[in-house]
Amino acid sequence: MKIAVVAWGSLLWKPAPLHLASGWHPGGPLLALEFCRVSEDTPELALALCPGARLCPTYWAWLDTGDLEAARAMLRAREKITPERPEWVGTVPAAHHADAATIDAWRRARGIDAAVWTALPPRFRGQDGRVPDAHEVLQWLATRSGDEGAAAQHYIRRTPAHIDTGYRRLIEARLGWRPLREAHVTRMP
Numbered sequence: 001m002k003i004a005v006v007a008w009g010s011l012l013w014k015p016a017p018l019h020l021a022s023g024w025h026p027g028g029p030l031l032a033l034e035f036c037r038v039s040e041d042t043p044e045l046a047l048a049l050c051p052g053a054r055l056c057p058t059y060w061a062w063l064d065t066g067d068l069e070a071a072r073a074m075l076r077a078r079e080k081i082t083p084e085r086p087e088w089v090g091t092v093p094a095a096h097h098a099d100a101a102t103i104d105a106w107r108r109a110r111g112i113d114a115a116v117w118t119a120l121p122p123r124f125r126g127q128d129g130r131v132p133d134a135h136e137v138l139q140w141l142a143t144r145s146g147d148e149g150a151a152a153q154h155y156i157r158r159t160p161a162h163i164d165t166g167y168r169r170l171i172e173a174r175l176g177w178r179p180l181r182e183a184h185v186t187r188m189p
Contacts (some may be wrong), residue, residue: 001066005075006103006117008033008163009047010155019064020080021093028058028092029106031099035079035156035167036122036131038140041080043148044155045141048130049099055162063116071116079118090119137167138174153177160184 005011005018006028036051072089075081083087090097090163092104092115099119105137107115122138124132132140154169161179173175 001065001068001112002113003065003068003071003114003116004060004107005056005063005071006031006060006115008056009159010044011118011159012059012074013158015061015078020073021062021064024059024061026057026059027062029103030055031058031098032056033163034122034131034173035137036124037120038124038132040123041100043151045137046120046155047153047159047165048118048120050070051098052121054165056165057160058159058163059109060115068114070132071114072119075116075118079120081120088118088120090117091115134167134170138170141171141175154180158183159188 007024008031011018012024032050032053033047033056034053035045035047036050037046037048039046049116065071065073065074068091072091076083077088081089087097090100090103092100092107097119103115103117121129122131124130124136141152156168157177157180159168159179161183
């Protein structure tokens with residue numbers, strides 16, 4: 001079985017412990033993404049699937065496994081998702097996520113046997129499912145300092161430039177956080 005992983009954020013530049021069998025390819029499914037998840041263990045405002053957000057391009061890579069459960073386990077380990085939250089790792093076939101139909105159609109059109117993706121919900125102020133508003137995003141980012149501020153800025157600036165979300169435009173306009181040079185590539189390392 002040939003299994004692909006779909007990605008859009010830090011998985012692109014730090015995939016370990018995922019074992020990839022290829023580099024990242026542009027042309028993943030268009031998904032509703034936004035900078036709307038405050039990570040529990042890193043000082044980032046991460047991209048997450050966000051209903052109603054602008055559709056954005058994604059990337060994909062082959063995983064170095066032909067076993068769907070092993071692929072799920074690798075992604076769960078990389079994202080530090082506990083076994084109690086199996087819905088936070090999306091899988092097609094056999095997923096019941098809002099984005100499953102889109103990803104399933106994409107993978108079928110390319111002859112891909114299965115796909116996995118991170119299905120973490122938006123998260124803000126410790127509440128899963130809570131999408132911050134624009135003011136909250138700017139305030140949260142502006143109040144990060146030192147190493148935490150540098151990490152938050154790096155995440156947003158390192159995200160591929162053509163992942164053009166509404167909050168990204170606002171962050172660029174208000175905070176001046178333009179994409180880094182390496183974020184302008186069309187093919188990720």
